[in-house]
Amino acid sequence: MHVTDVEKVPSLFSRTNPFQAKVLKNVNLNTEGSSKETRHIELSLQGSGLSYVPGDCLGVIPQNDPDLVAALLEEMKWDGQAAVAINKQEETLPLQEALLNHFEITLLTKKIVQQAAALSDNEELQQLVADAEKLKTYADGRDLLDLLRDFGPWKASASEIVALLRKLPPRLYSIASSLTANPEEVHLTIGAVRYTTHGRERKGVCSVQCAERLQEGDTLPVFVQVNKHFNLPETSDKDIIMVGPGTGIAPFRSFIQERAVSKAEGQSWLFFGDQRSATDFLYQQELEQYQQEGALTKIDVAFSRDTEQKVYVQHKMLENSQELFAWLERGAYFYVCGDKQNMAKDVHNTLIDVIEKEGNFTREAAEAYLAEMQAQGRYQRDVY
Template identity: 40%
Template sequence: MIQNQKMFNILLPLSSEQLNHLKELEMTCSDIQCAWLSGYFWKKANQNSNSSPIEKKKIDEDQLVTIISASQTGNAKLLSHRLHEYLNKNNIKNRLINAINYKFRKIKDERTLILIISTQGEGEVPEEAISLYNFIISKKAPKLNYLSYSIFGLGDTSYNLFCQAAKNFDNRLKELGAISLLDRVDADIEYEDDYDKWSQELLKTISSNYINSKTSLRSLSQKDDLKITNFSYTKNNPALGTILTNQRITGRDSTKEIHHIEIDINNLNINYTPGDALGVWYKNDPNLINQILKLLSINPLEKVSIKNNITTIFDALENSFELTVNTKNIVQSYAHFSKNKFLKNIISDEKKLNKYVTKTPLISMIHDHSSKISSQELISFLRPLTPRLYSIASSQAETHDEIHITVGVVKKIVSGYVCLGGASGYLSGSLKVDDKIKIFIENNDNFRLPADKNIPIIMIGSGTGIAPFRSFMQQRDNDGSKGKNWIFFGNPNFTEDFLYQIEWQEYIKKGLLTKMSLAWSRDQEHKIYIQDKIKENGKEIWSWIKNGAQIYVCGNASKMAKDVEKALLDIIAKYNNMNIEDSTEFLNEMRLNQRYKRDVY
């Protein structure tokens, strides 16, 4: 017994005096206080430990850093890939996944989640993140008390609901109990500095919280790993295509001006797939530039500095800055430089400012309140020019060394000025046959034809939203696909606005196009829209859905796409005897199973 007592005293890391103090303290503490002391001393011991990192517990697989990309125009996808590589190089074990492929019901098992997300339309989440968002805002969303997260939002300050998708995710994750590692970042179109600072802070924070394996995760499935297609040409390294055709395809009396443009890519080694988009770098209209410079009393040959490069103000405005979109920041800055009393009054009231920006293009503001400012002051508040994306309207199996796009011209008349969209004005008016154009491919794996060529498809588009479906039909024709094809198309008038009419009629004659449902909103007293045609054919649409059809929607996100989705939900509820909540769940499952796909803008 005495021998055992001696052994106990040798093993005990406390002296007899310390042990007596500890027992006295224990007698005065409640259960909760004892638990707190236990945690306190454990933390103290770990802080003072001199053990090597190898002796510490490594992060296990369900504690990996998960990076989710939710992209609309490709920027979030590129930044997610950069972050993935950055963490790998710094020995942070992580996986990269596209939001469309994320198994969102397992979010409760995550410990560190990074979301890089853009905003589309009227403050909405990008298409590929809809299922994830619908889940976390639903009653089925789990508590996330063990989740740490960080969000990098990409947006455009010219929109009132700037980075709203990122804000919505941030608020909801906090509601569910998750802890933010860093304050959310809301980045404008010039996001590089914000991204660099955020990614560095994120690395420091993650490194201080976890001890990670030095081996990068390489076991992700091909579906889960976010694929970056290695085109030799990118947004920052565009190809130089040649204009073959630039033709208006709406009638003389149409309310719309829409152009079909064909671009030669011979010898450029460019490959694309139906569903992809074409990125176009445009130049601003010289007439618009001269008007702005004249109103501001600026000599076109004045020199300005852009990121340490010297050029003329004319060249800077032609190639480097956005001139067709006004923003709150621009109005505020111009009011400051011009000292204009009217504009100062506008910027003092948020509601007035929002209304003014919506209705007043940049050229109109400068015309109505012209002032003398320097060329360097002018470019200090202008937004950088960014490329525009257009759904590709051709299949390479059909057109080989050509890319076709369908361009709707944006046009407003304000203060006597005809204001054209920057890119659409350039494409429709400036480019002639044999002109060169800077282009690149924006991959879109979320808008693809079914691999099984026997699967039926339903295509729903309005206006220029018909473009990708032209590429779909060309591809299915060349593949000899046996699956049925049904298109819904809407525009104002049959005689003026039936885009690619002869081609669709030929597909009907060949039997490749099974059915065509057309909605001409202004051909009769009572307006008929595409959603009306969907409801009218509800029973047959449900039959196609039951037979495995995939549904594709392309067009305006804020109006057309919402109305179409509501019509589809009504059909599912009616013919499957569901309430609206269950039909929403049904459509979400179709989206998850890649049977309901949208390319909206």
């Protein structure tokens, strides 16, 4: 069998059969004094047969927080070793293991609260499910432990309550490395999510697992998720503009690595932003090195907490509007990765502003210009 034949064999590993990837490195990219924690994680794909291209995502099968599981067992006086069904086929697992690895316990849906109401005589709960608005407000930001604490006593077994829960879904992260540059490895950039609401500290299931419990040498169940709508141009002579504040830098690290290895002729321009340059400039040394070597043509940064007036990536786009439009006119591809709620909207609108101003267009014509870029695959977004 030729080597080329081996490469064509699809990997045996997938979403339903994840690969146990060994953790090679797990470091905090933010330095002391930062209000954020962003983990850079390097995983080995050795022996997996898995491959990916820049722009693809890595699916991670997470595990719930053992402390939260312990609190649930304690609250309900449940036996962690009792067998519970985990699917329609009536496969069973010990309750503690099922809550740890199988069920979503950090989110409430309206449906779960409605179904739970049948298992309690609590008046308040009956009123809550009768009012759609109140129910929506209650479910938002609360979890299973809140529900069980707020509306007991429960006339239900552990099995009946577990039957209300959804399966713990995999988490998808933009891959932060190029396979060409890092054979048999995959890197991730994950921001730890922690916040307090309704009187309790909340933790992102997968991000805090990675930040607090994932040690070098441990394994993490993973699979590759192809992302057909977020890729480098087919030819390496095209210019690329990348807007990726915070963990949105991840796929662009893979883009830049790939282009450095392939010695791409096209130019590249990165807009990066975060809170403070001293503590939150993710991958600063690497990026500066790429710039010195010419793999990254231009980098513009926005650190919102370093100045009295908050400066974000879209402000940097406006400052450079003339050059930005010149790149677009030359056929540059424009990429955005990161927060869907605010950043991606602001960047989208600013891009239209830039086109309108520099192209001397009406608003409608500027929007049509951007729509045409999108149709050509020259405006791509990876937002979450």
